[in-house]
Amino acid sequence: MPAAVATESERNAWLRDPDVQRMLRVRDGDDAAFGELVEAYQDRLIGIFSHVMREPDAAEDLAQEVFLRVYRARARYQPTAKFATWLFRIANNLASNRRRSVARRKEVHLKTTESGPLGPRPEEALATEKSALMPGRQFDRQEMREVVRDALESLNDRQKMAVLLNKFEHMSYVDIAAAMDLTVPAVKSLLTRARENLRVQLEPYL
Amino acid sequence: MSTSDSQQTEDLVAYLDGELNDDEASRVEETLTDQASIRQDVEKLTRVWELLDMLPEPKRSANFTERTLSAIQTQRAQAEADEADTRPLATDQGHHWKTRARKIALRFAAFLGLIIVGSAGFNGAFRRDTGPMDQLLNDLPVIERLDQYREAGSLEFLEALNDSRLLNGNADADNSDGN
Numbered sequence: 001m002p003a004a005v006a007t008e009s010e011r012n013a014w015l016r017d018p019d020v021q022r023m024l025r026v027r028d029g030d031d032a033a034f035g036e037l038v039e040a041y042q043d044r045l046i047g048i049f050s051h052v053m054r055e056p057d058a059a060e061d062l063a064q065e066v067f068l069r070v071y072r073a074r075a076r077y078q079p080t081a082k083f084a085t086w087l088f089r090i091a092n093n094l095a096s097n098r099r100r101s102v103a104r105r106k107e108v109h110l111k112t113t114e115s116g117p118l119g120p121r122p123e124e125a126l127a128t129e130k131s132a133l134m135p136g137r138q139f140d141r142q143e144m145r146e147v148v149r150d151a152l153e154s155l156n157d158r159q160k161m162a163v164l165l166n167k168f169e170h171m172s173y174v175d176i177a178a179a180m181d182l183t184v185p186a187v188k189s190l191l192t193r194a195r196e197n198l199r200v201q202l203e204p205y206l
Numbered sequence: 207m208s209t210s211d212s213q214q215t216e217d218l219v220a221y222l223d224g225e226l227n228d229d230e231a232s233r234v235e236e237t238l239t240d241q242a243s244i245r246q247d248v249e250k251l252t253r254v255w256e257l258l259d260m261l262p263e264p265k266r267s268a269n270f271t272e273r274t275l276s277a278i279q280t281q282r283a284q285a286e287a288d289e290a291d292t293r294p295l296a297t298d299q300g301h302h303w304k305t306r307a308r309k310i311a312l313r314f315a316a317f318l319g320l321i322i323v324g325s326a327g328f329n330g331a332f333r334r335d336t337g338p339m340d341q342l343l344n345d346l347p348v349i350e351r352l353d354q355y356r357e358a359g360s361l362e363f364l365e366a367l368n369d370s371r372l373l374n375g376n377a378d379a380d381n382s383d384g385n
Binding site for chain 1: 212216219225250254258260261262263264267270271273274275277278282
């Protein structure tokens with residue numbers, strides 16, 4: 001982890017984190033505390049995985065795997081960060097592994113895709129972008145939701161994860177850095193590029 | 207985008223995220239006060255950020271919690287079963303190695319015994335086969351002259367004949383032929 005050695009006050013701050021306290025109870029054999037952690041984080045994890053992965057069905061599998069890993073690690077758990085930071089670090093690692101696995105599968109199946117390795121055929125691209133080209137077109141909420149989702153999809157994986165942790169988990173740059181194994185300046189730069197990309201994608205719809 | 211523009215955008219984003227210290231935040235606020243174009247950029251960044259609230263909220267399946275906790279229980283049961291299996295396994299493994307070592311030692315002893323017995327048997331058989339042969343070879347000069355010895359009649363006569371040296375010349379001739 002790139003973060004510097006924890007100070008006494010930081011350690012005390014982590015120990016004040018109620019979820020760290022829950023995890024310490026889990027370490028001591030309290031399964032009810034683990035149930036509380038599942039309740040608290042299941043929707044947040046599924047939300048992150050749903051946006052990060054391009055396979056919607058994978059979100060619950062990955063979320064469950066995160067909880068399994070947390071449970072397996074309970075005996076050797078030592079609080080070195082907020083519980084959420086630790087949890088999303090596991091989630092980020094799992095998502096990265098899954099994306100690599102999916103990318104390898106796609107490489108194998110590339111020849112069988114409809115559009116081929118050169119991307120969508122002109123008629124496919126035309127169909128996809130048809131509605132977007134209509135001048136003065138009013139977008140209903142559902143369509144706008146799709147536009148925003150496409151804009152998020154246009155980000156690279158790290159930008160997307162950083163945006164999701166920042167936007168929906170309200171994580172600080174320090175915590176995002178810890179969760180994604182980056183430095184704080186790298187997170188600052190990553191988020192700036194991500195927001196610039198989103199602005200380019202979404203400015204026509206503002 | 208120039209480096210200074212890039213740095214300025216980073217500072218604007220960090221300002222919006224509440225990540226700047228007081229001095230840095232004051233500098234950004236001065237810039238915003240002075241430059242309308244920067245204010246517009248910040249406004250766009252803010253509105254784009256707010257658009258992310260439109261992203262669909264994924265719904266988990268109704269039994270996700272139950273499935274997850276059940277998977278945890280299964281894993282714990284499995285771990286306990288593995289642990290229970292591992293303990294006797296360690297004893298079994300020790301016993302297994304002892305048994306195996308004993309078997310190897312027994313096999314080695316049996317092999318050694320086989321060699322010794324085989325060697326003794328071979329030697330015994332060799333001696334049984336060569337004993338009569340040695341005897342025959344030793345007795346060959348007598349056998350070759352057996353008819354002559356029989357004609358002589360008795361051992362005493364032959365010894366007296368030998369002592370008389372009457373046949374020494376023939377005897378020397380026979381010896382030289384035999385060699």
